[in-house]
Amino acid sequence: METVQSISETIHGIIMNYGPRLIGAIITLIVGMWIISILTKGIRKRFEKKEMDPSLRNFLNSMIRILLKLMLWISVIGMLGVEMTSFIAILGSVGFAIGMALSGTLQNFAGGVMILLFKPFKTGDFLEAQGYMGTVSEIQLFNTILKTPDNKTIIIPNGGLSTGSMVNFSTEKQRRVDFVFGIGYGDDVDKAKQVLMKIIEADSRILKDPAPFIAVTELADSSVNLVVRVWAEAADYWGIHFDLIENVYKAFDKEGLNIPFPQMDVHIQK
Numbered sequence: 001m002e003t004v005q006s007i008s009e010t011i012h013g014i015i016m017n018y019g020p021r022l023i024g025a026i027i028t029l030i031v032g033m034w035i036i037s038i039l040t041k042g043i044r045k046r047f048e049k050k051e052m053d054p055s056l057r058n059f060l061n062s063m064i065r066i067l068l069k070l071m072l073w074i075s076v077i078g079m080l081g082v083e084m085t086s087f088i089a090i091l092g093s094v095g096f097a098i099g100m101a102l103s104g105t106l107q108n109f110a111g112g113v114m115i116l117l118f119k120p121f122k123t124g125d126f127l128e129a130q131g132y133m134g135t136v137s138e139i140q141l142f143n144t145i146l147k148t149p150d151n152k153t154i155i156i157p158n159g160g161l162s163t164g165s166m167v168n169f170s171t172e173k174q175r176r177v178d179f180v181f182g183i184g185y186g187d188d189v190d191k192a193k194q195v196l197m198k199i200i201e202a203d204s205r206i207l208k209d210p211a212p213f214i215a216v217t218e219l220a221d222s223s224v225n226l227v228v229r230v231w232a233e234a235a236d237y238w239g240i241h242f243d244l245i246e247n248v249y250k251a252f253d254k255e256g257l258n259i260p261f262p263q264m265d266v267h268i269q270k
Helices: 002-049 054-079 084-101 103-118 158-163 189-202 234-254
Strands: 126-129 132-139 143-147 153-157 166-168 174-183 213-219 224-233
Touching (some): 002 054, 103 132, 103 143, 143 158, 174 234, 189 213, 224 234
Antiparallel strands (some): 132 143, 143 153, 174 224, 213 224
8 A cells, every 4th residue: 555655646746847848838838839830930921022033032941940950958957957068068969970971061051051042043044164054954952953955964962153254144144255266368258248248248147246356366276267256146156156167167268268287298308
């Protein structure tokens, strides 16, 4: 009987000591989760009104929700009488160990945050970075995915991408297309310029302003080289590049202008 009475008193003492704390912690957890849900919905709507980038909006909303829940759980554990100093110390040690193990991953994560915040490029831009060229198909927190012109998928970690050099070909609406065409020594330079200008004027994709530029750029070993610079909309860049080369070749041949190939004169002395 004494044993049963002792157990009963122990249970009664536990209920009296921890019951109110447990009930209070449960109520705090339920109310806190409800408040966090309302807050995150309000924050998400505010982000949507500001027309924030969807990737950045989802990331920030998730981070805020995680931080609020972490703070709530720490408060609930403290209400149950757990020594928070020891708990936070253990949590910090675990976090440090995980951080050391995932240092590269965390660097990529930080790079993804920087890319989403400062937006050096966006989905659909054509980039040259980390030795690769392609169109950005997706920006993730840890990686950026490129599609090459021949439809290969390139996955680049955001750590190096956020700290390294890159060329964004899609930032400006207009681009300059540069060419170098060679004619033979003895050919009429003025005639060559006229033929080039006629080809340029016949292409409606080439902009009038800025005006096209044609000039002799080099007296090379086997040719007189002329530089041609024209401006176009970014979307027309490659079409103009390939078409103009073909049209110049045909026009030079028709007008009797030589496109010399590299050659060397060898004199043999007895």
